[in-house]
Amino acid sequence: MNTEPWPVYRAVGDAAFLVEFGEAIDPAISRRVLAYAQQLEQARLPGVGDIVPTYRSILIHYDPLVLSWEAVVDWVRTQPASIGPQPGASSRRIEIPVVYGGESGPDLDFVARAHDIPPEEVVRLHSSVEYIVHMMGFMPGFPYLGGLPPQLETPRLETPRTRVPAGSVGLAGKQTGIYPFDSPGGWRIIGHTYVKLFDPALDPPTLLAPGDRVRFAPLVPGGGPRGD
Numbered sequence: 393m394n395t396e397p398w399p400v401y402r403a404v405g406d407a408a409f410l411v412e413f414g415e416a417i418d419p420a421i422s423r424r425v426l427a428y429a430q431q432l433e434q435a436r437l438p439g440v441g442d443i444v445p446t447y448r449s450i451l452i453h454y455d456p457l458v459l460s461w462e463a464v465v466d467w468v469r470t471q472p473a474s475i476g477p478q479p480g481a482s483s484r485r486i487e488i489p490v491v492y493g494g495e496s497g498p499d500l501d502f503v504a505r506a507h508d509i510p511p512e513e514v515v516r517l518h519s520s521v522e523y524i525v526h527m528m529g530f531m532p533g534f535p536y537l538g539g540l541p542p543q544l545e546t547p548r549l550e551t552p553r554t555r556v557p558a559g560s561v562g563l564a565g566k567q568t569g570i571y572p573f574d575s576p577g578g579w580r581i582i583g584h585t586y587v588k589l590f591d592p593a594l595d596p597p598t599l600l601a602p603g604d605r606v607r608f609a610p611l612v613p614g615g616g617p618r619g620d
Contacts (some may be wrong), residue, residue: 412449478575496584533572533590552578
């Protein structure tokens with residue numbers, strides 16, 4: 393167990409460094425990361441490039457021809473005192489329609505059996521909570537969503553699929569997420585959305601951003617919202 397006080401600053405090559413706030417996937421740590429990232433964006437220093445929040449850390453890129461390591465670290469260290477409890481850079485609420493099960497969700501029945509609940513209960517649980525976009529990664533537009541009900545925590549596939557269709561909604565451990573493109577992947581796919589998560593013609597090109605709140609709305613195949 394790391395006994396260092398947080399945050400911890402670590403070099404990542406000669407043009408980036410990491411600010412770490414903890415060692416676990418934890419909502420309180422994530423809120424602090426998002427608030428800190430927002431503060432850094434608002435007080436951006438010339439020569440600083442991308443500021444990338446993750447579940448528990450922030451990766452900061454900088455131009456070593458403009459800024460020294462010491463200058464960037466000193467700049468970052470001036471920010472924590474002004475950080476309050478705000479949720480982060482974004483607080484939009486976005487609803488994502490999903491067709492669960494069947495060809496759209498080939499792993500729905502597996503998840504149901506793994507937790508000894510009916511498939512309909514998997515759908516109800518998955519769509520009953522509000523998720524937070526903790527980070528973007530893996531590919532452009534892919535959101536890592538925290539807040540999955542504990543009853544649905546499911547390990548990844550032992551052998552990843554060679555192709556997961558764009559729009560697939562999956563589970564992996566304590567997370568849920570959405571594939572923006574066709575790609576290989578090892579998440580348990582329980583549904584599909586036709587919402588486009590990445591469009592390079594738009595500004596910004598990604599539908600979701602860290603700090604956004606997401607709800608899933610069940611659809612019947614080929615129809616509208618599922619009646620309850």
